[in-house]
Amino acid sequence: MVSKKKKHETKKVIFGPTKEISTLKYVLLILLFDALPSAIVFILANDIIYNFLHSSILSTILSALIFSTLGATLSTYLNRYLMRRGIRPPGIRKKEASTKYTISPESGQPIDEKVIKRYEKALEFSDKESENYVAELAMLGMMYLQNAVAYNNKDLYLRAKEYLARVEEAMEGKSISFETKMLVDNLRSKIETYKYRFGER
Known part of the structure; x- marks a missing residue:
C-alpha cells in the first residue's frame, strides 16, 4: 500500500x-x-x-x-x-509545477504557451547553482516536448532538445538527487522516442 x-x-x-x-x-x-x-x-x-x-x-x-x-x-x-x-519577497506567489503535469507528451494535450512563458520568466531569477535549477530546465524541456507532439511542431521539438543540452550542462559537477536524475533521464528518453517523428536520426 x-x-x-x-x-x-x-x-x-x-x-x-x-x-x-x-x-x-x-x-x-x-x-x-x-x-x-x-x-x-x-x-x-x-x-x-x-x-x-x-x-x-x-x-x-x-x-x-x-x-x-x-x-x-x-x-x-x-x-x-x-x-x-x-x-x-513577501507577496510574490511561489510558482510550482508538478512533474505529473508535464511528463505526458503522449497525451496529445498541449500546455498553454502563457504558462511556459511564465515559467521561463521565473527561471531568470533562479539560483543557477542549485539542483532546483536543473529540475526547472528539465521541466521546461518536457513542456516544449509535450507541445511539439501535440502540435506536431519540429521547432518546439528542437527547443526541447535545447533545454536538454542546458540541463546536461547545468548538471556538470553537481550532486543531483535520484528524483531529479529521473526527471532528466525521462526527458532524454522521450526526446529519443520522438526523434524519428520529427525527422531526426
Missing part, C-alpha cells in the same frame, strides 16, 4: 527564487530603501515646487504624485534586486 502511494507521488519544482525573507526584514528594507528616500524627495519637491508656484495645494499634490511614483518604482527595483539573488 505504501509503495503504491509513493508510485503516484510527484516532485514539486519551484520556478524562480526559492529562498524566503522574513516580513520584518522586508519591512525594514522597504523603510530604508523606499519609504525614507521617497519621503526626503517629497519634502524637497514640495519646497521647490512651492517656491515656483507659490501654491501650497498645488505643491502638495505634485509632490504627492512624485512621492507615489518614486515609491512604486523603488519598491519594484527592490523586489527585482532580491529576486535576482534568489530571494522571494
Whole structure:
C-alpha cells in the first residue's frame, strides 16, 4: 500500500527564487530603501515646487504624485534586486509545477504557451547553482516536448532538445538527487522516442 502511494507521488519544482525573507526584514528594507528616500524627495519637491508656484495645494499634490511614483518604482527595483539573488519577497506567489503535469507528451494535450512563458520568466531569477535549477530546465524541456507532439511542431521539438543540452550542462559537477536524475533521464528518453517523428536520426 505504501509503495503504491509513493508510485503516484510527484516532485514539486519551484520556478524562480526559492529562498524566503522574513516580513520584518522586508519591512525594514522597504523603510530604508523606499519609504525614507521617497519621503526626503517629497519634502524637497514640495519646497521647490512651492517656491515656483507659490501654491501650497498645488505643491502638495505634485509632490504627492512624485512621492507615489518614486515609491512604486523603488519598491519594484527592490523586489527585482532580491529576486535576482534568489530571494522571494513577501507577496510574490511561489510558482510550482508538478512533474505529473508535464511528463505526458503522449497525451496529445498541449500546455498553454502563457504558462511556459511564465515559467521561463521565473527561471531568470533562479539560483543557477542549485539542483532546483536543473529540475526547472528539465521541466521546461518536457513542456516544449509535450507541445511539439501535440502540435506536431519540429521547432518546439528542437527547443526541447535545447533545454536538454542546458540541463546536461547545468548538471556538470553537481550532486543531483535520484528524483531529479529521473526527471532528466525521462526527458532524454522521450526526446529519443520522438526523434524519428520529427525527422531526426
